[in-house]
Amino acid sequence: PLSNLDAKLRVEMRTEIKLMHQRLKTTTVYVTHDQIEAMTLGDKVAVMKDGIIQQFGTPKQIYNDPANLFVASFIGSPPMNFIPLRLQRRDGQLLALLDSGQARCELPLGAMEAGFEDREVILGIRPEQILLATDESRNQSSIRAEVEVIEPTGPDTLVFVELNQTKVCCRMAPDDAPQVGQTLELQFDPSKVLLFDAKSGERLLPGKPLASGGKVAQFKAG
Template sequence: MATLELRNVNKTYGSGLPDTLKDIQLKIAEGEFLILVGPSGCGKSTLMNCIAGLENISGGAILVDDADISQMSPKDRDIAMVFQSYALYPTMTVRQNIEFGLKIRKVPKAQIDQEVERVAKLLQIEHLLARKPGQLSGGQQQRVAMGRALARRPKIYLFDEPLSNLDAKLRVEMRTEMKLMHQRLKTTTVYVTHDQIEAMTLGDKVAVMKDGIIQQFGTPKEIYSEPANLFVASFIGSPPMNFIPVKPAGGRGRWHVPLATDLGQLSLPLAAGDADLDQRELILGLRPEQLALAAEGDSAVLQARVEVTEPTGPDTLIFVTINGTKVCCRLAPDLAPAVGEMLKLSFDAGKALLFDAKTGERLARESKTPAEGSAGNVAQFRGR
């Protein structure tokens, strides 16, 4: 196991061109599983290649166990990488593919045989050792590529979108296997993906990237519950967070945001402390599960008409229009009304988020509890 730290890492491909990576700062502990997630072109694969030594950085430093490896060649970094394309040798058997890197390093034959048997058992590919890659399914080839990396016992594993070529069912199965494998090996791992579900389910830590910049770094729970900005909030979560344009009204710590449909209106209370929210253009962020069918006694209730329903099996997604914006609610299938029906929605305002409409930044929450006598659960915010 090893620690990995990136200090102010930059990458540019030439004078006058924009930086592909901009001041990247990350630190992960021994045995942690780090996910680099973001849309295509955000720089995550470039960052992975820089860690592996396949590309040189333009500035900053990459440290493994506090030792600077920025100028080391890939073979000296003690890092194993699994590529999206698997990169197996087609004329070699599975056994020969797994052995290849060990033979290059002149590992004794007895130790090579022991390593092959170990990883084959770990990945359940013992029965495939005599086959060639062309005789394997996509999932089997992916296991072999992983086995070749595992046989090296490196300090750090790098995975560059290893599941993207698999079908949806196999991707879910392999995701579970990778998590179990990491729990057994406890090797420091960096994993690149554009799939936010992979990011949330696999990682101990997640770094969300956009345009070569890390937008937020934290645990999956922190990224989901307290996104730093509109981009992170929209990218993480399926279905994505609802964004409702609002203009707060009130004052002196008693702020509220008006919400309206064609069937009614609601003033959702915000405990904003001394924040100056008057007439600011803000975005109210609510996850689909934070809107529910109103129960008897709920204080924050809004009537709306169902416009679209999307059954997913365990849930039914209901779409309504609030403040002129399509809003998604996640309901239990047996409670979901039909298209055209009226429903009463309650809001979990204690988990509501506010974003500045101009900068996209999230307003920080107040740490104090609502004042005594305030109505129901209220969202608490302070200005920046």
């Protein structure tokens, strides 16, 4: 319903639609390709691909706990970072190896079922979940990287670095924004990291054995 409106009017009408929905308390089905509309207007969101529901849940569930690579890449602006890598196992713990060209780090991911090591995976982490390391927080989950591009947006500044030969976006407060060419020490929180199978796009979960193919809740239109 908002596709032909200009950007300012779209935002205003989005608020009006939400107020109307709260006032009428009527179940409404809202179909959109705009993820911001889906996240802001929906109490529950169904993400579809090729006529199949990939995931159904609250906006918070869809954003923080995506079922597969498609859902993770579709929801979020700027989108989630996806870093290709291979996992290694040491002392029963899985490690994700990150390389910035200046430094390397072994990000500990905890214990997982056998079979994950040496498997090609995609590490997913959202821009706001990559933080600047401090003297107190610096540890094996920190890595130095050179700033390649900055994009001020007003309330945030998007900072781009390269990890594993992939551009990675970090969302920072304007006052913390660095200059191009500056070296930053970035901090990863292992509890925020998501892993996806590089071939199937299937989400890999701790404590669950690997499946041979991607499995999601599927509801096909009749």
